[in-house]
Amino acid sequence: MEHIPLEEPVDLLTGLATTRAIRRYTAEPITDDDLAKIMFAATRAPTGSNRNHFRFVVLRTGEVAHQAKALLGESFRSSWATKRATDSYDDGSGEIDHSPKARMARTMNHFVDNFESTPVVVLPCIRKRHGGMGDGASIFPACQNLLLAARGLGYGGVLTMWHSPVETELRALCGIPDDHAIAAVIPLGRPQGGHGPVRRRPIQELVFDGYWGTTADWIVEPDGTRHTQAGPPPSRDG
Numbered sequence: 077m078e079h080i081p082l083e084e085p086v087d088l089l090t091g092l093a094t095t096r097a098i099r100r101y102t103a104e105p106i107t108d109d110d111l112a113k114i115m116f117a118a119t120r121a122p123t124g125s126n127r128n129h130f131r132f133v134v135l136r137t138g139e140v141a142h143q144a145k146a147l148l149g150e151s152f153r154s155s156w157a158t159k160r161a162t163d164s165y166d167d168g169s170g171e172i173d174h175s176p177k178a179r180m181a182r183t184m185n186h187f188v189d190n191f192e193s194t195p196v197v198v199l200p201c202i203r204k205r206h207g208g209m210g211d212g213a214s215i216f217p218a219c220q221n222l223l224l225a226a227r228g229l230g231y232g233g234v235l236t237m238w239h240s241p242v243e244t245e246l247r248a249l250c251g252i253p254d255d256h257a258i259a260a261v262i263p264l265g266r267p268q269g270g271h272g273p274v275r276r277r278p279i280q281e282l283v284f285d286g287y288w289g290t291t292a293d294w295i296v297e298p299d300g301t302r303h304t305q306a307g308p309p310p311s312r313d314g
């Protein structure tokens with residue numbers, strides 16, 4: 077089946093600024109051709125010394141995929157329940173039906189409640205060498221390549237970490253050796269909604285000119301840049 081992208085092709089810089097976390101998918105499968113392109117893009121990412129010590133387990137259909145999605149679904153539901161309470165999603169503006177917080181909570185509910193129906197789930201893995209940032213630096217560029225390629229083909233996904241509670245079982249189920257970390261879980265599918273400009277903090281808060289806290293006056297955000305209030309407030313002393 078030939079896949080017809082839902083959107084016009086996007087140029088690289090536009091794609092970077094408009095690839096959102098997508099958590100709601102239609103039932104449409106990802107074609108072999110498209111998935112091959114997505115995984116090709118992922119595996120073209122850089123690794124330290126070009127060691128290529130990343131591996132990707134792609135879960136689609138079949139018994140192992142079925143069991144892994146079920147295992148992950150349970151883990152995602154309990155992780156979201158914890159986050160929902162810890163981050164007070166049901167308090168304050170969360171009580172107002174159309175507030176961003178309430179909308180996000182509904183998206184999350186839908187995401188975790190339907191996790192087993194996610195068309196494709198990718199487990200990006202990295203052979204453990206240094207631990208922490210050193211290992212992450214060789215797998216997260218590939219994760220972003222993967223998400224951008226998916227977006228370019230009309231799909232969407234989200235990088236998640238909610239596999240931690242079931243990592244041991246997941247590892248056993250999928251035959252992932254102990255010397256490889258499961259860096260994340262990336263569900264993928266056709267978005268029920270759409271991509272669009274992401275919201276981040278104003279760039280002047282994030283980029284400094286030569287010295288911590290010094291505003292970069294030469295930076296002008298493109299028209300239409302959208303902002304969020306999420307994250308720590310600006311600080312000059314770190």
Ligand SMILES: Cc1cc2nc3c(=O)[nH]c(=O)nc-3n(C[C@H](O)[C@H](O)[C@H](O)COP(=O)(O)O)c2cc1C
Nearest residue numbers: 095096097098099187234235236237238239274275
């Ligand atoms: C390191 C990292 C961990 C994340 N973990 C989760 C997660 O466990 N569950 C989830 O639903 N989203 C997770 N996300 C997705 C972020 O919440 C999302 O990328 C962020 O809110 C920005 O969304 P936007 O690009 O749509 O604005 C994670 C993202 C990153 C980069």
